[in-house]
Amino acid sequence: MAHFDENAKPFSAKWLDERLALTTVSKVLAFEYWIPKNINFLWAMGMVLAVTFGVLLVSGIFLLMYYQPSVDTAFDSVNYTIMTEVGYGWLWRHIHGVGASLVFLIIYIHMFTGIYYGSYKRGREMIWLSGMLLFVLFSAEAFSGYMLPWGQMSYWAGMVITNLFSGGSLEAYGLVEWIRGDYVPGQAFLTRFFMLHVFLLPLVIIGGIVFHFATLRLPHVNNQDGENFDFEEAAELYKAGKVKESKVIPFQPVFLSKDVFVMGVYFILFFYLVFYNFDFAMDPVNFDPADGLSTPAHIYPEWYFLWSYEILRPFSKDFGLIAFGIAQVIFLALPFLDRSPNVAPASKRGLFNIWFWLMLLDVLVLTFMGKLPPTDATFAFIGLVAAILFFVLWIALPFITKIEKKL
Numbered sequence: 001m002a003h004f005d006e007n008a009k010p011f012s013a014k015w016l017d018e019r020l021a022l023t024t025v026s027k028v029l030a031f032e033y034w035i036p037k038n039i040n041f042l043w044a045m046g047m048v049l050a051v052t053f054g055v056l057l058v059s060g061i062f063l064l065m066y067y068q069p070s071v072d073t074a075f076d077s078v079n080y081t082i083m084t085e086v087g088y089g090w091l092w093r094h095i096h097g098v099g100a101s102l103v104f105l106i107i108y109i110h111m112f113t114g115i116y117y118g119s120y121k122r123g124r125e126m127i128w129l130s131g132m133l134l135f136v137l138f139s140a141e142a143f144s145g146y147m148l149p150w151g152q153m154s155y156w157a158g159m160v161i162t163n164l165f166s167g168g169s170l171e172a173y174g175l176v177e178w179i180r181g182d183y184v185p186g187q188a189f190l191t192r193f194f195m196l197h198v199f200l201l202p203l204v205i206i207g208g209i210v211f212h213f214a215t216l217r218l219p220h221v222n223n224q225d226g227e228n229f230d231f232e233e234a235a236e237l238y239k240a241g242k243v244k245e246s247k248v249i250p251f252q253p254v255f256l257s258k259d260v261f262v263m264g265v266y267f268i269l270f271f272y273l274v275f276y277n278f279d280f281a282m283d284p285v286n287f288d289p290a291d292g293l294s295t296p297a298h299i300y301p302e303w304y305f306l307w308s309y310e311i312l313r314p315f316s317k318d319f320g321l322i323a324f325g326i327a328q329v330i331f332l333a334l335p336f337l338d339r340s341p342n343v344a345p346a347s348k349r350g351l352f353n354i355w356f357w358l359m360l361l362d363v364l365v366l367t368f369m370g371k372l373p374p375t376d377a378t379f380a381f382i383g384l385v386a387a388i389l390f391f392v393l394w395i396a397l398p399f400i401t402k403i404e405k406k407l
């Protein structure tokens with residue numbers, strides 16, 4: 001039985017510490033959570049993501065107080081009640097909309113930082129896999145949220161994406177009707193996407209973030225030189241004050257102060273968009289109520305799904321579905337397709353450097369092409385080439401990284 005100080009005052013710091021192990025917990029999570037010293041502002045993106053998720057949760061809870069998940073009233077509850085009747089309702093809606101868009105921008109920066117520095121190798125495979133799980137969950141969360149205002153784009157994007165599940169032999173199983181709960185998107189569809197968006201998916205995402213953090217604890221974060229050193233040894237030297245130039249710093253207060261600075265800059269941009277440019281996160285077509293009898297001239301998803309949508313578009317329905325499915329999950333396989341043990345920035349990895357920049361450029365081209373109507377033959381051709389290049393790059397990856405191993 002542990003020793004307790006009988007004289008400690010109830011709820012004093014000592015009394016709480018003896019019962020909740022506060023000192024140990026704060027050491028493990030903050031004061032003795034060691035971070036390499038040679039990392040730049042890109043390593044703050046993880047915390048920016050965690051805080052943006054918090055902002056989405058809080059703003060979502062405020063919106064939930066007035067939102068009505070009924071096909072007859074959902075559109076008005078958002079566009080009339082929340083936007084014009086409820087005090088500051090517009091502010092919470094703008095915060096939620098801008099947050100949903102920016103979270104993807106930061107996720108992509110965070111992912112490509114990981115790829116550039118090879119942060120998915122040498123013991124960090126589970127960090128990558130749990131991160132990709134979060135990406136898939138955030139995609140499902142964004143898609144389900146997009147259905148809720150029940151505007152024209154909600155309805156028709158819901159129709160197009162669920163239609164994918166009628167490809168090939170899936171048609172026979174009635175999978176689309178099963179997902180929709182009806183022949184076309186209707187009340188059952190809205191109710192289930194509402195439940196997913198406000199309850200089930202946020203719950204799983206919270207679990208996913210805790211898991212992602214747990215996967216970081218033992219391998220520690222990577223650094224911008226790919227340097228491999230013994231963290232515990234470096235930490236002992238830091239604590240003993242024996243080295244002038246320590247290789248590690250504690251998360252609290254040293255790295256956290258950098259995180260907070262980056263977050264300050266980020267929130268200036270965030271609130272600039274909320275107050276002056278919120279329409280970048282809202283599609284004008286979605287300000288018309290859902291109408292199953294009038295198809296919009298051009299149906300496209302939000303900007304963060306455009307690259308994978310463009311991979312789907314040039315192909316026939318069945319093949320497009322397979323290509324789209326692979327594109328969604330192929331990044332999961334990265335730690336296993338990159339066969340070089342070399343953890344270093346891409347700039348020092350020969351062919352991989354070219355691979356990295358081509359992949360980034362390709363995803364950007366796919367994103368731009370995805371927004372354009374499919375009628376222009378030149379753009380459709382560029383989209384097709386970019387979609388093929390995406391797969392060629394993934395097929396080439398194991399080969400070019402195997403050559404790198406030999407060099």
Ligand code: HEM
Binds near residue numbers: 223
């Ligand atoms: C969306 C919610 C996410 C949150 C809240 C989150 C949070 C974090 C945090 C706090 C870190 C440590 C600091 C840093 O390196 O930024 C981190 C590291 C990492 N995350 Fe995420 N992350 C998320 C999504 C993702 C995604 C989508 C991926 C990509 C698959 C990913 C892959 C990684 C990797 C590889 C590291 C290690 C970086 C290194 O060792 O240098 N994360 N994440």
